[in-house]
Amino acid sequence: MAQANTPAPARKLPGSLDTNRRLDRWLSINPDGTVTLVTGKVEIGQGILTALIQMTAEELDIDVSRIRLKPASTAFSPDEGITSGSRSIQESGLALRHAAAEARDLLLARAAQKLGVTLESLTVKDGVISARGGGSATYWELATPDLLAREASFDVSAKLPQEHVVVGTSLERIDIPDKISGKPSFVQDMKLPGTLHGRVCRPLGPKATLQAIDVKEVEQMPGVVAVVRDGSFLGVVAEREEQAIRAERRLARLAQWTLGPALPANDPRQLLTLQAEAETEVISSKGNPDTGGAKQLSAEYTKPYIAHASLAPSCAVAQWEGGKVRIWTHSQGIYPLRGDMAQVLGLPEDHIIITHAEGAGCYGHNAADDVTLDAVLLARAVPGRPVRVQWMREDEFGWEPFSSPMVMKLNASLDDQGNIVNWGHELWSHAHSTRPGGRGGVNLLAAWHLEKPLPAAKPGNPPLPGGGSHRNAIPLYDFPNQKVTNHLIRRSPLRTSALRALGGFANAFAIECFMDELAEAAGADPVEFRLRHLKDGRAKAVIERVAQMAAWKPKEKGDGERGRGIGFARYKNLAAYIAVIAEVKIEEEVRLTKLWGAVDVGQAINPDGVINQIEGGMIQSASMALKERIDFDRATVTTRTWDDYPILRFTEVPEIEVALINRPEAPPVGAGEGTQGPVAAAIGNAIHNALGARLRDMPFTRDRIVAALSA
Amino acid sequence: MTLTLNVNGKTCAVEADAETPLLYALRNDLGLVGTRYGCGLGQCGACTVIIDGKAVQSCDVPLSAAAGKQISTVEALCSDTSLHPLQKAFIAEQAAQCGYCASGILMAAKALLDTNSNPSDADIRNALERNLCRCGTHSRIMRAVKRAAKELRGER
Ligand code: FES
Ligand code: FES
Numbered sequence: 001m002a003q004a005n006t007p008a009p010a011r012k013l014p015g016s017l018d019t020n021r022r023l024d025r026w027l028s029i030n031p032d033g034t035v036t037l038v039t040g041k042v043e044i045g046q047g048i049l050t051a052l053i054q055m056t057a058e059e060l061d062i063d064v065s066r067i068r069l070k071p072a073s074t075a076f077s078p079d080e081g082i083t084s085g086s087r088s089i090q091e092s093g094l095a096l097r098h099a100a101a102e103a104r105d106l107l108l109a110r111a112a113q114k115l116g117v118t119l120e121s122l123t124v125k126d127g128v129i130s131a132r133g134g135g136s137a138t139y140w141e142l143a144t145p146d147l148l149a150r151e152a153s154f155d156v157s158a159k160l161p162q163e164h165v166v167v168g169t170s171l172e173r174i175d176i177p178d179k180i181s182g183k184p185s186f187v188q189d190m191k192l193p194g195t196l197h198g199r200v201c202r203p204l205g206p207k208a209t210l211q212a213i214d215v216k217e218v219e220q221m222p223g224v225v226a227v228v229r230d231g232s233f234l235g236v237v238a239e240r241e242e243q244a245i246r247a248e249r250r251l252a253r254l255a256q257w258t259l260g261p262a263l264p265a266n267d268p269r270q271l272l273t274l275q276a277e278a279e280t281e282v283i284s285s286k287g288n289p290d291t292g293g294a295k296q297l298s299a300e301y302t303k304p305y306i307a308h309a310s311l312a313p314s315c316a317v318a319q320w321e322g323g324k325v326r327i328w329t330h331s332q333g334i335y336p337l338r339g340d341m342a343q344v345l346g347l348p349e350d351h352i353i354i355t356h357a358e359g360a361g362c363y364g365h366n367a368a369d370d371v372t373l374d375a376v377l378l379a380r381a382v383p384g385r386p387v388r389v390q391w392m393r394e395d396e397f398g399w400e401p402f403s404s405p406m407v408m409k410l411n412a413s414l415d416d417q418g419n420i421v422n423w424g425h426e427l428w429s430h431a432h433s434t435r436p437g438g439r440g441g442v443n444l445l446a447a448w449h450l451e452k453p454l455p456a457a458k459p460g461n462p463p464l465p466g467g468g469s470h471r472n473a474i475p476l477y478d479f480p481n482q483k484v485t486n487h488l489i490r491r492s493p494l495r496t497s498a499l500r501a502l503g504g505f506a507n508a509f510a511i512e513c514f515m516d517e518l519a520e521a522a523g524a525d526p527v528e529f530r531l532r533h534l535k536d537g538r539a540k541a542v543i544e545r546v547a548q549m550a551a552w553k554p555k556e557k558g559d560g561e562r563g564r565g566i567g568f569a570r571y572k573n574l575a576a577y578i579a580v581i582a583e584v585k586i587e588e589e590v591r592l593t594k595l596w597g598a599v600d601v602g603q604a605i606n607p608d609g610v611i612n613q614i615e616g617g618m619i620q621s622a623s624m625a626l627k628e629r630i631d632f633d634r635a636t637v638t639t640r641t642w643d644d645y646p647i648l649r650f651t652e653v654p655e656i657e658v659a660l661i662n663r664p665e666a667p668p669v670g671a672g673e674g675t676q677g678p679v680a681a682a683i684g685n686a687i688h689n690a691l692g693a694r695l696r697d698m699p700f701t702r703d704r705i706v707a708a709l710s711a
Numbered sequence: 712m713t714l715t716l717n718v719n720g721k722t723c724a725v726e727a728d729a730e731t732p733l734l735y736a737l738r739n740d741l742g743l744v745g746t747r748y749g750c751g752l753g754q755c756g757a758c759t760v761i762i763d764g765k766a767v768q769s770c771d772v773p774l775s776a777a778a779g780k781q782i783s784t785v786e787a788l789c790s791d792t793s794l795h796p797l798q799k800a801f802i803a804e805q806a807a808q809c810g811y812c813a814s815g816i817l818m819a820a821k822a823l824l825d826t827n828s829n830p831s832d833a834d835i836r837n838a839l840e841r842n843l844c845r846c847g848t849h850s851r852i853m854r855a856v857k858r859a860a861k862e863l864r865g866e867r
Contacts, residue, residue, distance in 0.1 A: 047808070172805060179810030180801045180817060181794070182745020182785035189744035222728070241739055242731045245751075311749050311757060311845045312811045360811035361846040393750040608805055612851065616808050619847030642754040642843065650839040653849040 013152050015094030016040065020078035021151040026099040027056070029107070029143035033127065035060065036068045040080025041092040042332060042356045043175060047609040048088045050173045054605055055093050058166040059100035059158055061124040062139070069174075073355040074338050082333035082435060089605060089668045101158040106147055111137045161603060161664035168664060170608030175358075187330050187357035188315045188390060195317070196225055198378035198389040199248035200235040202399055203449065205636035206494060207260020210234060214254065221247050226381040231451035232257075235378050237387055245392070262634040263493050268302040268405035268697075271428040271489060278428065278487040283464060284474040287481030291422040293413030295521055300409045301510040301696045305402040305630040308499055309645060312360030314367035314400075315390035318375040320383045324351045329372040330359025336437025337369050344373060344447045344454060363620070365435045365497040367391055367400040370445040377446055394640040399445060402630055403499035404430035404469070404492065408510035412479075418522030420533060423482040425511065429469035430492035431459030432502040445495075459490040462502070466572045472504035472677060475511055476570050477533040494632065501571070501676035505621070506698075508569040508677020509684065513696065516565065516685045525554040526566050526685065536570070538600050538663075542579040543568055545598035545659055550581040558690035561586055562593075565685025571674030576601045577661075578674040580618065582682035583654075586690050589702045592622055592654040592683060597675065599658060602666035610671045611658045617675035618656060623648035625680035627699050714774045718743070719787035729775040734758045736774055737784060745785040745814045749843070756842030759815035760784050766822035768841070785814035788821065797821060800859035801852075808846035816842045820856045828864050830856070 012018050020026070020040075028036045037056050043049045049069055057064040070076070080091055104124065111129040112119045114137055121132040127139040161168075179185050203210065210232040218236065219227050223243030228235045234251055238244035264270050317328040325345070331337045334354040342349045359368060371391050379387035391399075406429045413422040436443045438457025447454040461468035470486040499505075519529035527547045534540050546552075546566070556564065563586075568579040577600040585591045595618050604610045627646050631638045639645050680698060688694050693708035714725050716733075718741060725736045732751070737743045737760070746769055749757030753771040760769045761783045769777075788795040797817055800806070807813050816839060823830055823838035830838070835856050844852065 170805075172802060173807070176802055176805065176807050176810065179807055180785075180798045180813050181789055182743065182814050184744050185810065186747075188747065189738075191739075191742070191744070240727065240731075240735070242728070242735045309845055310811075311755060311809070311843060312747065313749070359809075361809035363845075390748065393752065393755075612805055612808060612848070615850060616847035619849060620845070623847075641752055642750055643752075647843060647845065648847075648849075650836045650842065650849055650853070653847075656850045 011154055013154070014098040015091045016078060016080045017095035017098050017152050020095070023099050023102060023148040023150060023152055025078045026096055027103055027148060029103065029139050029147065031140050033140045034066050034068050035062060036070055037096065038070045038077050039092045039096065040072055040078045041088040042072055043358050047173050047606065047612065049175065050171060051089060051605045051609060052093055052096055053174065054166050054171055055097045056100045058164055059097055060104050062127045064166060064171060066127065071356050072334055073353065074334050075353050075355070079335045082336060087670060089670050093605065093668065097158045098156070099152060102152055102156045103148060105156045107139050107142050110142045114142070164664070167605050168603070168607065170606055173609065185358060186312065187317065187328050187359055188312055190317050190328055190357060190388065192317065192319065192386040195386045195388050196237050196239060196382060197241040197244040198235055198237045198375060198387045199244045199392070200233070200374045200389065200395070200446070201248050201251040201255060202395055203232055204257035205259050208232070208257040211256040211258050213251070213256065215251070218247050218250050218254070221250065228378055228381045230377065231453065232449040233377065233446050235374065237378050237382055259635055263632055266304070266632055268304055268407050271405060271407050274489045275487065277491065278489050280485060280487050282483060283470050283486050284482060284484040286479070289422065289424060289481055289483035291413060291481040293421045294416040295414040296411065297518060297521055298409065298411035299514055299517055299696060300407065301506070301513060303406045303506040303509065303698045305405050305494060306499065306624055306628045307397060307402055307630055307639070307645060308363045308366040308400055309647065310360050310362050310366050310396070313391040313393055313396040314371040315359065315388065316372040316375040317386055317388045318372070318379040319386040320379050324353070325376055325379070327352065327354045327372060327376060328357045329354060329368060330357060330362070331368045331372060332362065332365070333435060333437060336435060337372060340436035340442045340444050341373065341376065343442050344444060345376070364499040365401055367396055369436050369443070370399070373444040373446045397640050397645060398637045401434060401495045401497035404432060404496040406469070406503060406506040408506060410510055410514040412514065412518055414518060414522050418524055420477070420479050420518060421481060423475060423479040425473055425475070426485040426487065427469065427473055427503070427507060428487045428489065429503055430496045431461050431488065431490050432468040432496065432498055433460035433462055434495060434497040459496070461488050465574055467503065469503040471502045471507065471572055472569055473507040474573060476536060476539060476573055478535050479533070494637065500617070500620070501673040504569070504571065504673070505676040505680065508567070509680040509698070512567040512569065512678060512681030513684045516688065517694065527552055528554060530568060538577050539568070539570060541661060542577045542598040542600050545661060546579040546581050546596050549598065549657060549659055550596045552581065561690060563686045563688070563690025565682045565687070565689050567678035567681030567685065569674065569677045575669040576671055576674040578678050580675065580678040580682040582679065582686040584683060584686040584690055586687070586705070590626055590683070590687060590700055590705065591652070592626065594655045595622065595679065597658045598661065599671070600661040600663060601669050601671050603664045603668040604660055604662050605668050607660055607662065610660060613671040614658050614675055615656050617672060618679050619648060619653055621676040621679040622654065622683060625683050625698050625700060627701070629699055714778050716774070716777060716782060717780065718782045719784060725774065727774060729773060731774050732770050733772040733774055733777045733782070734769040737769060743784045743786050747811060747814060756815040756819060757812055759818045759842065761818055761822050764822065764825065766819040785817055788817060796862040797824070797856070797859040800855040800862065803858060804851045804855040806848055806851035806855040808848050812842060812844040816844070816852055820859070824860055824863060828860060830860060
């Protein structure tokens with residue numbers, strides 16, 4: 001038999017170590033008794049840095065307090081793409097875990113040599129290596145710069161879960177003490193000597209162009225240092241922040257704009273009118289999708305444009321010096337941002353040094369990257385001086401990339417035992433990924449407004465299994481026949497991009513509401529109905545657990561005022577399992593009184609951190625389901641302030657109870673996004689349980705309840 | 712013009728237009744960056760400080776109106792050696808995600824506890840009604856305020 005001459009497939013190293021193999025890119029062991037950890041991932045309020053510290057300290061056998069973190073920078077950090085999709089633990093965490101295990105191994109080898117003993121006789125405690133028969137050496141004396149100047153090998157394995165002492169404990173977040181003491185913690189708080197303040201006057205609408213403006217009177221305003229105009233990009237730099245704000249307001253009054261094409265009506269079903277340009281793909285097909293049954297059901301669900309609505313409007317600082325620019329940004333991807341920035345500025349990438357500085361929670365692709373280009377363009381007018389730009393709240397609502405509207409049409413057949421024998425799910429959506437780093441263009445707002453505009457890159461849709469618009473569209477339930485179809489309409493009237501869970505929010509919402517509709521048609525209890533259609537034991541376990549926590553009573557009817565509902569999903573069909581029960585009370589509006597959640601994230605690196613993320617995700621998705629929608633008229637986005645975009649407040653948030661099913665033997669997965677769909681569905685199902693009325697369009701406003709009741 | 716402010720027990724002179732919102736003077740002139748901009752419209756509470764005992768939004772107060780009053784910011788909550796019970800409670804409950812809302816919420820909570828040593832859940836919710844948290848940390852924050860109230864009452 002002829003030998004196959006194809007090489008064996010290259011072995012993969014864990015996480016991002018595979019693409020950044022040098023150990024000293026990740027770690028350095030310092031003579032002063034500290035360890036510096038470098039990651040390409042960034043803190044966005046999710047507590048990731050604390051979890052990475054735990055994973056590193058665990059493998060090195062050192063106290064967590066010895067670890068120092070270097071902010072991610074294109075000057076030295078591993079390129080880990082973007083911090084998103086709850087993948088930081090899998091990517092950075094697993095890389096660090098392996099790199100640290102390998103560093104420990106190298107140190108032990110050195111110690112064995114130095115002490116003239118065998119490896120087996122050595123033990124480590126907080127960086128001190130001791131030999132059984134006496135003698136010791138410390139990491140800090142053994143580590144020389146050459147120690148980690150090598151590529152990772154494949155021969156070291158990390159500890160087994162049962163050996164963990166730091167991982168799996170609820171270590172307090174390292175960043176909280178500063179944040180609750182008012183210490184400078186965010187890029188918004190950065191103050192370099194000689195800092196100037198910039199603001200940008202945005203066009204009147206998405207495609208509007210600047211006709212004419214006489215900026216002379218603005219240039220003479222107090223504190224104004226420069227007015228910058230480049231095509232339809234218009235901005236100002238001033239000595240003081242309030243002076244920049246005033247000057248920008250004056251610019252807004254003076255500027256004359258020509259509006260672009262009129263925006264369509266604000267209705268997610270507009271997507272259906274764009275079928276001609278849809279890229280249609282059947283993403284799952286099983287058995288015979290034409291199978292009939294005793295009962296047929298169909299329903300249509302929608303989600304509107306919604307916003308990230310970070311509490312902090314986006315901010316960046318830039319400083320030009322001798323044809324190079326230094327940048328501080330809360331971007332989730334400093335390397336992709338640098339690539340786009342190089343195209344706009346016509347500079348080699350190494351002339352652009354981007355350092356990450358924390359921003360507020362962003363929940364996806366918000367204006368972090370856009371404001372960075374604003375700062376760079378404004379700072380170019382005042383070389384040598386750092387320019388800080390923070391968007392105004394009105395800019396953030398008006399111009400951040402939104403989460404796409406979606407329509408989901410579901411249909412199913414039940415056999416005469418009330419089992420689902422056929423399932424269909426069709427969805428329509430715009431793109432969920434227009435971050436910098438796209439192909440064939442630049443994804444930065446100001447770049448599109450310049451005199452010589454750069455085209456936007458083609459809007460992307462992350463592929464399955466994680467998926468973008470089709471994330472979580474394939475049901476985890478076991479149906480004998482099914483067909484799932486994705487209609488992607490890339491071109492969108494308003495810019496759309498990644499927001500927590502992407503399409504998974506709306507898809508899981510639709511699936512889980514429809515499961516309740518089917519359970520009702522089958523005369524079944526929603527919990528039992530789900531369990532009977534699931535084979536996955538971990539899925540069943542979270543559903544059973546949440547039902548137990550909420551003391552779920554099978555087939556309990558609401559009383560016209562109070563009701564309960566359940567929702568479940570496995571995030572991306574491959575990460576966290578989450579089941580949620582919601583309890584509502586219908587008053588003037590829907591009042592959410594309680595949420596229970598049961599969660600399985602595999603190995604929980606920091607259990608309390610996971611619970612914190614889950615609680616936050618539950619409240620945020622409840623807010624989105626109950627209240628949130630971006631509004632626009634024919635010309636522009638009309639949602640501009642928190643009054644226009646109410647979110648759940650302290651007087652409205654529910655009581656919340658979360659249980660973690662810890663599985664130390666299962667790989668750790670992120671927790672940040674999985675709650676979105678299950679929470680929205682649980683609330684929708686609870687409203688139906690209370691009132692008998694089914695709300696299929698988010699948000700579940702008072703008007704919609706009234707309409708559903710009178711339908 | 713020069714305005715005289717009394718911030719965290721110290722008298723300071725600020726060179727700015729009298730219409731300037733207090734927020735910018737605190738952050739940019741006095742270096743008290745713990746008070747944060749979230750909307751500039753009095754709608755989010757990120758900029759909350761205490762003026763003459765009351766929690767107010769510093770983005771909504773012109774310097775002319777702040778002059779001569781007692782202003783305290785989050786930086787004055789702790790002394791050099793110890794954290795305020797509210798801060799300790801925020802750490803104990805891990806009551807933050809991104810933490811951008813934290814300063815404003817701490818100050819609103821302090822104004823509450825200064826006048827109400829044993830607030831009910833409803834009291835806490837009402838006192839924090841003008842403070843938004845987008846990360847959804849509300850339940851932990853409420854627990855933390857209760858815990859701090861307990862410590863301040865001398866129960867542990
Ligand atoms: S910044 Fe003052 S209330 Fe929002
Ligand atoms: S913790 Fe992020 S806004 Fe409250």
